[in-house]
Amino acid sequence: AQSVTQLGSHVSVSEGALVLLRCNYSSSVPPYLFWYVQYPNQGLQLLLKYTTGATLVKGINGFEAEFKKSETSFHLTKPSAHMSDAAEYFCAVSGPNAGNMLTFGGGTRLMVKP
Amino acid sequence: DVKVTQSSRYLVKRTGEKVFLECVQDMDHENMFWYRQDPGLGLRLIYFSYDVKMKEKGDIPEGYSVSREKKERFSLILESASTNQTSMYLCASSLSRGLAGEQFFGPGTRLTVL
Numbered sequence: 241a242q243s244v245t246q247l248g249s250h251v252s253v254s255e256g257a258l259v260l261l262r263c264n265y266s267s268s269v270p271p272y273l274f275w276y277v278q279y280p281n282q283g284l285q286l287l288l289k290y291t292t293g294a295t296l297v298k299g300i301n302g303f304e305a306e307f308k309k310s311e312t313s314f315h316l317t318k319p320s321a322h323m324s325d326a327a328e329y330f331c332a333v334s335g336p337n338a339g340n341m342l343t344f345g346g347g348t349r350l351m352v353k354p
Numbered sequence: 355d356v357k358v359t360q361s362s363r364y365l366v367k368r369t370g371e372k373v374f375l376e377c378v379q380d381m382d383h384e385n386m387f388w389y390r391q392d393p394g395l396g397l398r399l400i401y402f403s404y405d406v407k408m409k410e411k412g413d414i415p416e417g418y419s420v421s422r423e424k425k426e427r428f429s430l431i432l433e434s435a436s437t438n439q440t441s442m443y444l445c446a447s448s449l450s451r452g453l454a455g456e457q458f459f460g461p462g463t464r465l466t467v468l
Contacts, residue, residue: 249394272455283358283444283459330396334455342457346396
């Protein structure tokens with residue numbers, strides 16, 4: 241069985257500060273890992289994903305995440321927060337034999353202060 | 355671009371009513387999913403379908419049913435709506451192979467049951 245834990249249901253940063261959203265997973269098979277973003281009153285949009293290969297993955301809007309197998313982590317970062325980054329972020333995991341099923345974390349709401 | 359549309363953005367129903375939520379995707383995806391989203395709980399899978407007329411229960415199927423008569427359309431049915439089914443409902447679709455299970459989401463339907 242797979243599971244995802246996102247530490248911190250709410251994170252607040254100042255505009256221009258580093259954004260760090262934490263995600264830890266458990267999986268019995270090599271995982272595929274995803275970060276989705278949800279802006280207010282919208283569906284989820286893919287930010288980035290890790291499947292195989294390079295462990296540092298770059299996504300849209302300046303976000304990146306690093307797959308660390310030894311730490312079972314896939315934390316999301318952005319060097320400098322922008323007001324438009326305020327949204328809810330979801331980490332998700334699937335596996336090659338998981339039949340395209342995604343398991344989601346509980347979400348982290350990012351607030352950006354001016 | 356993949357497009358997933360949902361029939362309503364906002365819906366208000368009364369307890370005991372039968373409710374239909376419709377979802378349509380235009381990219382010939384085999385898999386379709388219904389989730390509900392509640393604060394702090396992330397996304398929870400209600401039902402999914404990997405082919406026409408096929409359906410599988412997710413994590414929280416109680417009180418819901420689904421219908422998939424055509425490949426592009428996946429309907430969620432609340433046979434007798436209850437107040438604890440007030441939630442945001444998200445539909446998603448994915449290919450059966452490739453893209454490592456990436457799912458594409460609709461904008462969501464916010465359902466209120468009075």
